[in-house]
Amino acid sequence: MGMKGSGAAELTEIDRFEGGVGWLAYPGETMQRASHAVESGGKLWVIDPVDADGVDDLLAEYGDVGGVVVLLDRHKRDSAAVADRHDVPVYVPEWMSGVESDIDAPVVRFEEGVGEFALDIVVDNPFWQEGALFDGETLVVPEALGTVSYFRAPGERLGVHPMLRAVPPRSLLEYDADRLLVGHGEGVFEDVRGVIREAIDGSRRKMVPLYLDNLRGFIGL
Template identity: 60%
Template sequence: MPMKGGATNEYREIDRWDRGVGWIAYPEETMERASHALVGEDGGVWVVDPVDAPDLDELLAEFGDVSGVVVGLDRHKRDAAALATRHDAPVYVPQWMSGVVEEIDAPIERFDRELSDSGFEAFPILDTSVPPWQEVGLYHRADKTLVVPEAVGTASYFCAPGERLGVHPMLRPAPPRRALRGFDVDRVLVGHGEGVLTDAARALRDALDNARRNLPGAYGRAIRELLS
């Protein structure tokens, strides 16, 4: 399978519940880039880290009008500008995130601790130069939904054998425990792979607690998949 993209970008739907949905635009790719549309308290749809796909607008329309498109990781500009332009909506970028807005050809809105009127709290997961990494998490307290764009994922190269959710390979030696602990969650939505919609709190806790212990298994699995 290709790392990114593929012969077709007919999306595969993931993570549907009454206030949101996700999709993987190129189901055959190894990276399993996942995108999400979340219904905010304002009644609008907030699209996070989108990879565009044919007929995607029909899926979004099931949930409402797009209020904004969010860049959750400095490397996840993806198709944010194209989707925002098509829906006449701004691209939302954290106030502290650098090197992103210059590369997005669409109106920009900055946000800090809250994502506009969406009801989602925003918090930095990582803001470091070594490794170069700027990532924002989103949390809806009433809905118990946590969005983690990159630090954890369910794509196979994130996970050691037996893990439902794994810490990104680059972060396993020093997982962002402080940033991601303490959330009461029913679901964890990620930027690579399907989300965790059952027993999500335990899956997140286990991923953070066992990141270093399971490092050899995770790295071995990732290497085997890259070589296969």
């Protein structure tokens, strides 16, 4: 299928837990773009969604949709389409630039968080703007961490994004979460703090093995 799927989607459920669920719209794609919906503060928050037939049926199992949240400047994805169908706005962090003009739906800027989720800055520079959400149990990190194969060096359960390996976001070590939801691949539901520490502490040391492994994959060695 290639890096990013297109055309007819095939919704595949992942990451189900009490009060939340995730899905892959194109399970065969290399990028494994993961979308999530999590209940918080009496509303359902849809995070970085990739649309597919059956998404609305999946969301209907939970509470009313309070909004669609974009946590990475490159993750506009299908946020506008999902928000318009549910007559809710797209929520974008106040400090995130270059996003609002590309979203064909009402946009609400937020600074502190949504529902009971607090918003923290993971990366903020001219090339990369990423936030994380945490409500004391669920941590959502859309890009800096991932479980998809091209994020993970040999032997890793969770990997730092290849472009952040040299300077990993050490602020993510502060979280003690029951579960980690990521924007690429399935989430982590056991020993989350330990798995994050393992990924960040080994980020630089395993950088070259990851790059070599990815190179072999791309050229078919």
